[in-house]
Amino acid sequence: MAQPQRRLEPAAAAFSRGPAILIAAIAALGGLLFGYDTGVISGAELFFTKDFHLSPGGEELAVSGVLIGAIVGAAVAGQLADAFGRRRTLIILAIIFAAGAILTALAPNLAIFVAFRIVIGFGIGAAAVVAPMFIAEMAPPAIRGALVSFDQLAITIGILVAYLVDLAFAAAGMGWRPMFAVAVIPAAVLGIGMFFLSDTPRWLASKGRWEESRRALERVVGGAQAETELREIRTSLEREETVPWINRVRELLRPGLRWALIVGVGLAILQQFVGINTVIYYAPTIFLIAGFKSASTAILATTVVGVVNVLSTVVAIFLVDRLGRRALLLIGIAGMMVTLTAIGVVFAIGPNKAGYFILACVLLYIVSFAISMGPVFWLMSSEIFPNKLRGTGASLSTVANWAANLLVSITFLSLLHAAGNSLTFWIYAFMALVTLLFVWFIVPETKGKTLEQIEAYWRNGRQWVAAPPAEKGLLHR
Ligand code: BGC
Numbered sequence: 338m339a340q341p342q343r344r345l346e347p348a349a350a351a352f353s354r355g356p357a358i359l360i361a362a363i364a365a366l367g368g369l370l371f372g373y374d375t376g377v378i379s380g381a382e383l384f385f386t387k388d389f390h391l392s393p394g395g396e397e398l399a400v401s402g403v404l405i406g407a408i409v410g411a412a413v414a415g416q417l418a419d420a421f422g423r424r425r426t427l428i429i430l431a432i433i434f435a436a437g438a439i440l441t442a443l444a445p446n447l448a449i450f451v452a453f454r455i456v457i458g459f460g461i462g463a464a465a466v467v468a469p470m471f472i473a474e475m476a477p478p479a480i481r482g483a484l485v486s487f488d489q490l491a492i493t494i495g496i497l498v499a500y501l502v503d504l505a506f507a508a509a510g511m512g513w514r515p516m517f518a519v520a521v522i523p524a525a526v527l528g529i530g531m532f533f534l535s536d537t538p539r540w541l542a543s544k545g546r547w548e549e550s551r552r553a554l555e556r557v558v559g560g561a562q563a564e565t566e567l568r569e570i571r572t573s574l575e576r577e578e579t580v581p582w583i584n585r586v587r588e589l590l591r592p593g594l595r596w597a598l599i600v601g602v603g604l605a606i607l608q609q610f611v612g613i614n615t616v617i618y619y620a621p622t623i624f625l626i627a628g629f630k631s632a633s634t635a636i637l638a639t640t641v642v643g644v645v646n647v648l649s650t651v652v653a654i655f656l657v658d659r660l661g662r663r664a665l666l667l668i669g670i671a672g673m674m675v676t677l678t679a680i681g682v683v684f685a686i687g688p689n690k691a692g693y694f695i696l697a698c699v700l701l702y703i704v705s706f707a708i709s710m711g712p713v714f715w716l717m718s719s720e721i722f723p724n725k726l727r728g729t730g731a732s733l734s735t736v737a738n739w740a741a742n743l744l745v746s747i748t749f750l751s752l753l754h755a756a757g758n759s760l761t762f763w764i765y766a767f768m769a770l771v772t773l774l775f776v777w778f779i780v781p782e783t784k785g786k787t788l789e790q791i792e793a794y795w796r797n798g799r800q801w802v803a804a805p806p807a808e809k810g811l812l813h814r
Contacts, residue, residue, distance in 0.1 A: 394751070589722075
């Protein structure tokens with residue numbers, strides 16, 4: 338992976354790297370579907386809850402079904418991508434996304450609806466692992482950081498598009514079914530796009546298909562550079578003996594490296610425990626509770642949330658290598674703590690026009706999340722694990738992320754009913770405080786460090802080594 342301090346100039350250099358950008362944009366459709374298929378539920382929910390006569394429990398199940406599938410998808414994605422290739426796995430996922438979209442739209446009852454949402458969830462969870470992996474292994478080293486960040490941007494764009502589509506169909510009085518069906522379009526583009534791409538040089542090489550690997554490389558970098566990178570891949574593959582999965586997990590639990598796992602899994606869980614998806618999935622419901630008069634205005638307010646999420650993510654991409662991960666995390670988490678507390682206070686005092694106060698707080702909360710835990714969790718989960726254990730480490734933290742997501746989404750409405758609106762948001766504010774302490778005391782600043790320095794940091798009992806070793810293994814993920 339490119340050195341972190343080089344991650345931004347890449348964004349500029351990127352414009353002369355057309356093929357790589359196109360390839361990354363196609364794969365990032367995996368992120369777009371992740372965002373769309375998770376975001377679409379917020380506007381659809383108001384309608385299918387009525388159609389299916391759902392209790393709060395049924396509503397939570399309908400919202401969370403996708404997350405159960407995502408946990409399974411994230412857990413098996415690494416193995417699928419190794420066995421079938423990244424490209425073929427993404428094509429299979431595109432078919433799952435397309436079929437899931439149509440079948441969910443046609444679901445006659447809650448049970449079938451939830452079953453197909455679980456299927457779509459499988460696609461989302463697996464795409465969350467494979468799409469960034471595909472981009473990382475395809476991208477020229479100099480622009481890899483910027484290109485991989487496209488995936489998180491695509492997630493937020495997917496959420497925004499979902500909100501807009503929800504808004505359009507709600508305004509047209511067409512209900513929830515077409516909202517789900519629309520996902521068939523990006524799914525088809527992903528499938529057709531991937532069909533015309535080759536697999537990644539690294540996967541092809543791992544299967545001994547060196548000629549194809551060279552051609553795939555030459556498409557994104559020049560011939561001479563392709564030659565160098567091919568040598569790097571060979572060295573890196575020789576270094577990576579094939580260790581059974583369980584031994585890799587054991588290796589990550591050893592003293593030293595254990596801290597990398599704690600940071601990865603800790604950030605994964607806390608990213609969800611600060612309550613981001615109560616807003617992403619339930620925003621219209623929150624706005625209705627806060628006093629918005631109609632479903633359409635609540636969905637419109639939610640769309641503003643989506644726009645702010647995308648724009649703030651762009652800002653984060655430009656800041657993350659300048660201010661550093663820790664600074665962004667600390668500023669953003671403090672922002673979330675304040676805004677979550679304020680939401681609780683507004684619910685408690687209930688001033689007139691509380692809806693607009695809540696909207697303002699939710700927007701500031703989204704800015705705070707989108708410049709910190711949103712992109713930085715995914716970034717750190719791809720850079721803190723040692724080369725050989727990166728797939729396993731990233732997969733474990735991704736599973737933890739979806740499991741925590743499930744826990745929060747499935748309990749949110751019950752928590753509102755049991756604890757009341759204010760206490761619910763104060764609980765998330767408390768989790769933000771825990772996150773702040775976690776980052777302050779445990780999360781290292783990885784800005785400007787090579788991946789080898791980061792690996793040495795864990796192995797040396799969390800001490801930075803003075804002399805940076807040369808970057809190795811250009812195409813490891
Ligand atoms: C999180 C998702 C969340 C999204 C919101 C991602 O980083 O993993 O759970 O819905 O950000 O933008």
